[in-house]
Amino acid sequence: MPKIEQIHAREVFDSRGKPTIEVEIRCADSRAGRAIVPSGASTGRFEACELRDGDTNRFGGNGVLQAVSHVNHEIAAALTGMDAADQQSIDRALCDLDGTENKSRLGANAILGVSLAAAHAAAEAQQLPLWKHFAQLWQSAADLGQFPPPTAALGQQPLMPLPMVNMISGGLHAGRNLDFQDYLILPVGATSYREALEWIITIYHRLGRLLTEKGYEGVLVGDEGGYGPKLTSNVQAVELVIEAIEACGLKPGTDVAIGLDVASSHFYDGTHYRLAATGDERLNSGDVIDLLEKWVSAYPIVSIEDGLAEDDWEGWQELTRRLGDRAQLIGDDLFVTNRRRLEKGLELAAGNSVLIKVNQIGTVWETFETLRLALQNGFWPVVSARSGETEDHTIADLAVATAAGQIKIGSIARSERLVKYNQLLRLEEQVGHDAYQGGRIFSALKS
Numbered sequence: 327m328p329k330i331e332q333i334h335a336r337e338v339f340d341s342r343g344k345p346t347i348e349v350e351i352r353c354a355d356s357r358a359g360r361a362i363v364p365s366g367a368s369t370g371r372f373e374a375c376e377l378r379d380g381d382t383n384r385f386g387g388n389g390v391l392q393a394v395s396h397v398n399h400e401i402a403a404a405l406t407g408m409d410a411a412d413q414q415s416i417d418r419a420l421c422d423l424d425g426t427e428n429k430s431r432l433g434a435n436a437i438l439g440v441s442l443a444a445a446h447a448a449a450e451a452q453q454l455p456l457w458k459h460f461a462q463l464w465q466s467a468a469d470l471g472q473f474p475p476p477t478a479a480l481g482q483q484p485l486m487p488l489p490m491v492n493m494i495s496g497g498l499h500a501g502r503n504l505d506f507q508d509y510l511i512l513p514v515g516a517t518s519y520r521e522a523l524e525w526i527i528t529i530y531h532r533l534g535r536l537l538t539e540k541g542y543e544g545v546l547v548g549d550e551g552g553y554g555p556k557l558t559s560n561v562q563a564v565e566l567v568i569e570a571i572e573a574c575g576l577k578p579g580t581d582v583a584i585g586l587d588v589a590s591s592h593f594y595d596g597t598h599y600r601l602a603a604t605g606d607e608r609l610n611s612g613d614v615i616d617l618l619e620k621w622v623s624a625y626p627i628v629s630i631e632d633g634l635a636e637d638d639w640e641g642w643q644e645l646t647r648r649l650g651d652r653a654q655l656i657g658d659d660l661f662v663t664n665r666r667r668l669e670k671g672l673e674l675a676a677g678n679s680v681l682i683k684v685n686q687i688g689t690v691w692e693t694f695e696t697l698r699l700a701l702q703n704g705f706w707p708v709v710s711a712r713s714g715e716t717e718d719h720t721i722a723d724l725a726v727a728t729a730a731g732q733i734k735i736g737s738i739a740r741s742e743r744l745v746k747y748n749q750l751l752r753l754e755e756q757v758g759h760d761a762y763q764g765g766r767i768f769s770a771l772k773s
């Protein structure tokens with residue numbers, strides 16, 4: 327048993343230059359395992375609580391020295407001597423120690439840093455690559471069984487994920503140049519992860535040239551590295567991405583499909599969805615569903631995230647009735663990787679897919695629980711980064727180990743994203759090209 331000997335946290339910085347927490351855990355006779363916590367900008371209201379210092383004399387109140395102190399004192403005292411490989415007990419101890427529903431006392435950032443670093447430390451101590459340690463944990467966690475369609479192929483043996491990659495950024499990630507947050511591509515026709523990534527890189531560069539040729543900003547990028555042009559409408563972004571796919575000799579829909587992260591909670595005023603790009607157009611849920619249905623019919627869109635707001639359960643039910651067999655409908659702000667919110671979604675038949683962000687819930691084990699619940703109920707999971715990221719590649723290993731099937735990390739032109747894409751290239755050498763479902767995971771969708 328790799329016994330925890332030392333836990334140490336420090337304040338470091340993320341890709342937006344915002345403070346975040348790094349945790350190192352050392353077990354006897356081994357190198358320390360280290361993890362850095364990501365941070366969102368378009369956060370859901372029901373996410374676990376990130377503890378920030380609030381002292382406006384330091385980084386506008388965004389410092390994380392209190393969270394650091396919680397790790398170095400209270401958490402270190404409680405966890406020293408525990409088995410780093412017993413993730414379930416570590417995560418339970420962290421939750422019990424915090425004692426709140428949303429991890430607001432010690433901070434979800436403090437808790438997640440320790441939870442992730444424990445996994446790294448356990449892998450180090452057992453001389454295992456992280457993905458293999460995660461795979462052991464995932465497999466050991468209660469009977470995986472056989473999952474129902476469309477997720478039957480997922481969750482079993484380690485699998486290379488289909489990358490869903492941001493080409494054009496909008497919303498809170500790009501100064502609200504556009505209303506919708508992400509215009510993504512899914513290389514559904516690629517036969518390996520490497521091929522998928524090569525297509526993505528080619529299309530990304532072609533899109534940049536195309537934007538510049540048309541007089542738009544083809545070099546400025548948003549928080550996740552997607553281009554951030556000021557276009558005349560939201561739908562124009564879809565059309566430009568399709569044009570770039572075609573310009574690369576690839577077939578939209580067959581080779582490369584389109585995804586959206588509407589991130590609609592962030593332009594919902596409680597009554598209306600307000601689209602600034604089309605002159606403060608005010609839509610209700612039904613209007614947004616009509617719009618999305620029109621787009622799904624007109625364009626090869628196979629995935630829509632947060633098409634409606636985080637509280638609009640009735641709207642989500644209608645969206646799912648209308649589009650659930652034609653597109654993956656991902657709940658991000660809606661489910662916030664929280665088992666209880668996902669249970670509600672399953673009960674109400676709201677959505678058919680869940681975004682998995684480790685810092686929305688705050689521990690590895692709870693992330694596994696939400697993932698398993700999704701797979702058991704035929705929901706597609708998509709492991710996701712945050713808009714504030716670092717050199718930490720943990721989620722790439724986690725996506726492969728749990729065979730989640732899809733990953734969303736942002737674009738390829740920023741190092742905090744590329745570190746995960748490059749890690750996946752390394753992992754593909756270990757798990758093999760065959761361990762790639764690619765677009766086959768969408769075979770249940772009607773065209």
Ligand SMILES: C=C(OP(=O)(O)O)C(=O)O
Nearest residue numbers: 366367368369711712713
């Ligand atoms: C990654 C996302 O953004 P953020 O991290 O800002 O919530 C998202 O909305 O899916």
Ligand SMILES: [Mg+2]
Nearest residue numbers: 587589631658
């Ligand atoms: Mg989102």
